[in-house]
Amino acid sequence: MIIDLPRFITAERPSWTELEKVLDRLQAEPGRALTLDEAKRFHFLYQKISADLGRIATFASEPELRHYLEALTARAYAEIHETRERGRRFRPAPWFFAEFPRVFRRHVGAFHVSWIITLVGVLFGGFAVLLDDEAKEAIIPEMFANHLGDPAQRVAEEEAGKKNGVSQVHASFASSLMANNIGVSIKAVALGLTYGLGTIILLFYNGVILGLVGLDYIRAGQSVFLAGWLLPHGVIEIPAILIAGQGGLLLGKALIGHGDRAPLAARLRTLAPDLATLIGGVAVMLVWAGFVESFLSQYHQPVIPYAVKIAFGGVELAVLVWFLSSGRTKADAAGAAEVRA
Amino acid sequence: MKSELRIRTPEGIAFAYPLAGPVTRCMAWGVDLAVILALVLATGKVVAVLSIVSPDIASAFSTISFFIVSIGYGVVTEWAWRGQTVGKRIMRLRVMDAQGLRLQFHQILMRNLLRFADLLPGCYLVGGLAMVLSQRAQRLGDLAANTVVVHIPKHAEPDLDQLLAGKFNSFRQFPHLEARLRQRATPEEARLALQALVRRDNLEPDARVRLFADLAEHFKTLTAFPPEATDAMPDEQYIRNVVDILFRQRATAPGRSAGKGAS
Numbered sequence: 335m336i337i338d339l340p341r342f343i344t345a346e347r348p349s350w351t352e353l354e355k356v357l358d359r360l361q362a363e364p365g366r367a368l369t370l371d372e373a374k375r376f377h378f379l380y381q382k383i384s385a386d387l388g389r390i391a392t393f394a395s396e397p398e399l400r401h402y403l404e405a406l407t408a409r410a411y412a413e414i415h416e417t418r419e420r421g422r423r424f425r426p427a428p429w430f431f432a433e434f435p436r437v438f439r440r441h442v443g444a445f446h447v448s449w450i451i452t453l454v455g456v457l458f459g460g461f462a463v464l465l466d467d468e469a470k471e472a473i474i475p476e477m478f479a480n481h482l483g484d485p486a487q488r489v490a491e492e493e494a495g496k497k498n499g500v501s502q503v504h505a506s507f508a509s510s511l512m513a514n515n516i517g518v519s520i521k522a523v524a525l526g527l528t529y530g531l532g533t534i535i536l537l538f539y540n541g542v543i544l545g546l547v548g549l550d551y552i553r554a555g556q557s558v559f560l561a562g563w564l565l566p567h568g569v570i571e572i573p574a575i576l577i578a579g580q581g582g583l584l585l586g587k588a589l590i591g592h593g594d595r596a597p598l599a600a601r602l603r604t605l606a607p608d609l610a611t612l613i614g615g616v617a618v619m620l621v622w623a624g625f626v627e628s629f630l631s632q633y634h635q636p637v638i639p640y641a642v643k644i645a646f647g648g649v650e651l652a653v654l655v656w657f658l659s660s661g662r663t664k665a666d667a668a669g670a671a672e673v674r675a
Numbered sequence: 676m677k678s679e680l681r682i683r684t685p686e687g688i689a690f691a692y693p694l695a696g697p698v699t700r701c702m703a704w705g706v707d708l709a710v711i712l713a714l715v716l717a718t719g720k721v722v723a724v725l726s727i728v729s730p731d732i733a734s735a736f737s738t739i740s741f742f743i744v745s746i747g748y749g750v751v752t753e754w755a756w757r758g759q760t761v762g763k764r765i766m767r768l769r770v771m772d773a774q775g776l777r778l779q780f781h782q783i784l785m786r787n788l789l790r791f792a793d794l795l796p797g798c799y800l801v802g803g804l805a806m807v808l809s810q811r812a813q814r815l816g817d818l819a820a821n822t823v824v825v826h827i828p829k830h831a832e833p834d835l836d837q838l839l840a841g842k843f844n845s846f847r848q849f850p851h852l853e854a855r856l857r858q859r860a861t862p863e864e865a866r867l868a869l870q871a872l873v874r875r876d877n878l879e880p881d882a883r884v885r886l887f888a889d890l891a892e893h894f895k896t897l898t899a900f901p902p903e904a905t906d907a908m909p910d911e912q913y914i915r916n917v918v919d920i921l922f923r924q925r926a927t928a929p930g931r932s933a934g935k936g937a938s
Contacts, residue, residue: 361757384686404690405827408775411684416777424780506734513742520746524791527815532792585819599773603821610781613788 343399346386350406353379357409380410434615435658437608438577441584448579451534452572455541460549462542470546481547485554492559492634508628515571515620519578523585523613530586537579544572562640565647567627573654574619581612626650680811680823682775692775692825694812695768697803700824704799706762707748714744749787754780763824773811773821782820789816845904846916853920856898865921868894868914875911887911 356376360366368376387403438445462469471482480488518536525532551560588594588601596604630643679691695703718740726733752760758770758778770786772778793802793814802814811823846853871886878886891910894917905913 381686384684384688387688387690407684407688408682408690408692411682412772412775412777415685505729505731506738509735509738509742513738516742520788521791524789527789527792527819599821602819606785606820607779607781610784613784 342386342390346382349379349382350386350403353383353406353410357406357413360413376410377414380407380414383407383410429611430615430618431657433611434618437611438580438615438658441580441608441612444583444587445576445580447583448537448576451537451579452541452544452576455538456545456548457541458538459542459545459547461545463546463549463553470550473542473546475543478543478547481550485551485556489556489559489634492563493636504628507632508624511627512621512624515574515624516617519575519613519616519620522575522578523581523609526582526585527589528586529589530583533579533582533586536582537576540575558640558644559634561647562634562643563631566631566643566650567623569647569651570619570626570654571623573658574616574623577612577619578616581609581616584612585609680771680773680775680825692771692823692827695766695824695826696812697806699766699768699826700806701799701803703760703762703766703768706765707760710761711744711748714748715741718744746787749790750784753783753787758783767827768824769827770817770822771825773813773817773823778822782822786816786820786822789819790814792816844916844919845908846900846920848904849900852898852900856894856917856920859897860894860917860921864893864897865918868918869922872915872918884910887914890914 353376356372356379360368383403383406387400387407390400390403459473462473474481518540522533522536525536548560548564551557584605588605589598591598591601594601630638630646634640679693681689681691683689718737721740722733722737725736749760753763753770756764759768763769770778770783772782790802793799793805793816795801799814802816805814805818806812809818811817813823817823846856868890871890875883875887887910891913894914908916
């Protein structure tokens with residue numbers, strides 16, 4: 335059976351054009367809410383074009399028209415059936431100060447796993463350097479080559495100001511630290527796609543380097559220097575990497591799906607916004623850590639007394655703990671109740 | 676690997692998007708790499724100017740801008756252009772939510788950040804393998820972000836008026852033969868004849884003559900119009916008359932048409 339195509343197009347075209355305009359407006363203004371009448375009209379137009387598509391698909395007609403109607407129906411379908419919150423205007427402060435810690439707390443179990451894996455790596459690295467002096471050279475990568483020598487000699491050079499010129503290039507040093515650390519964090523999350531195995535290896539390896547370098551300095555009697563050098567930026571940088579690891583482990587867990595009956599696509603769909611928030615929060619933390627490392631950590635006694643640097647690191651750590659754990663809101667409680675239900 | 680993403684709406688309407696294959700996506704990525712390279716080179720010029728003021732700030736700007744361009748290019752363009760980068764626009768590809776719903780920012784962010792895993796161990800080996808093995812041609816980043824990349828053909832309203840309007844149709848003088856042709860022609864045959872007319876200008880002259888000769892011969896076997904209606908008629912005009920009959924019914928009373936238009 336053949337339909338009268340030109341008459342069909344002439345009669346229905348106004349509705350298609352109207353629907354197209356509504357869709358364009360919705361896409362141009364994502365934050366705009368439709369009034370009840372607009373929503374009713376939008377729904378009517380969607381049903382009408384669905385009927386038109388059903389009609390044209392049954393009868394002989396040219397493919398161009400069918401594709402045009404399909405494309406329009408698909409756009410309207412995406413708007414009508416989307417149950418997730420419509421994209422609001424991004425507000426950085428509430429996102430970082432409220433959403434990020436809330437997401438962190440929601441998945442704090444994965445964070446605990448993350449620091450435990452790193453701690454195992456730290457212990458392994460510590461034992462490795464205790465048992466075998468050559469372990470340092472074998473394990474430490476090229477980029478940390480400045481830690482391969484005698485710690486006492488390095489401390490003497492740092493304190494005498496015979497450094498590698500970092501004090502002259504704060505901005506570039508800070509930027510390279512930020513880029514490198516954010517890159518590592520992204521890798522930690524991305525490696526969650528290996529069912530979490532890649533993330534576990536990365537966290538463990540980071541822990542090994544930390545343990546190896548740390549114990550080497552402690553063994554050489556340079557604990558105070560180590561604390562003064564590491565704490566100002568490390569108390570932010572290390573937790574940031576651990577939170578990235580938390581994201582990677584969450585991704586791995588979602589892929590494995592243990593204890594969750596939802597299909598894979600649904601599990602990933604639920605997790606994706608939280609992962610995006612975690613990696614965004616980590617990036618902000620690492621920008622701060624990069625500045626501190628470049629502008630504070632690289633100055634040593636007598637320029638800045640170690641006590642001041644250690645105290646600064648302690649304050650930062652206290653603020654970070656408060657930031658990530660305090661301020662439990664009603665939304666947290668509501669979220670927990672929803673999960674229990 | 677399926678060749679299309681089929682979506683069935685609760686209203687009972689099904690539609691499909693052709694999925695983009697690895698080769699097309701690879702070509703789009705090649706274009707994007709060239710754009711990223713061009714952006715990096717452009718920032719290099721700024722760095723050269725900044726280095727006169729402060730080499731330290733110039734170096735920092737270089738590091739940060741390279742990092743932002745390489746990571747942020749895909750995120751920014753796909754968000755601004757609803758799932759498209761420069762390469763995807765050229766290759767007519769688009770990132771979509773796997774359920775056909777609205778693409779969210781976090782989906783774009785995740786699929787771009789997780790690209791690192793797809794690049795392993797080099798040359799997109801993991802991502803390419805995942806695409807070949809995946810039912811929806813998804814790389815790992817797409818899988819985690821619940822997105823697919825589809826091919827978007829041009830969607831324009833068809834214009835039949837320029838094909839058929841205002842032309843005298845000698846077949847209309849034989850209503851009973853008109854009705855017989857409508858009854859005997861299948862939708863596929865009707866569509867074929869219409870497409871031949873729509874695309875006639877894209878054909879080589881010889882091919883065009885042969886195609887319309889074949890079509891005319893076929894439609895003559897379905898319904899034979901008397902010689903006075905077809906005498907000295909070129910095959911292309913014959914098919915034009917056939918399409919006119921198949922797709923445009925005899926003019927109806929004006930009132931009926933207007934009523935339908937107002938509904």
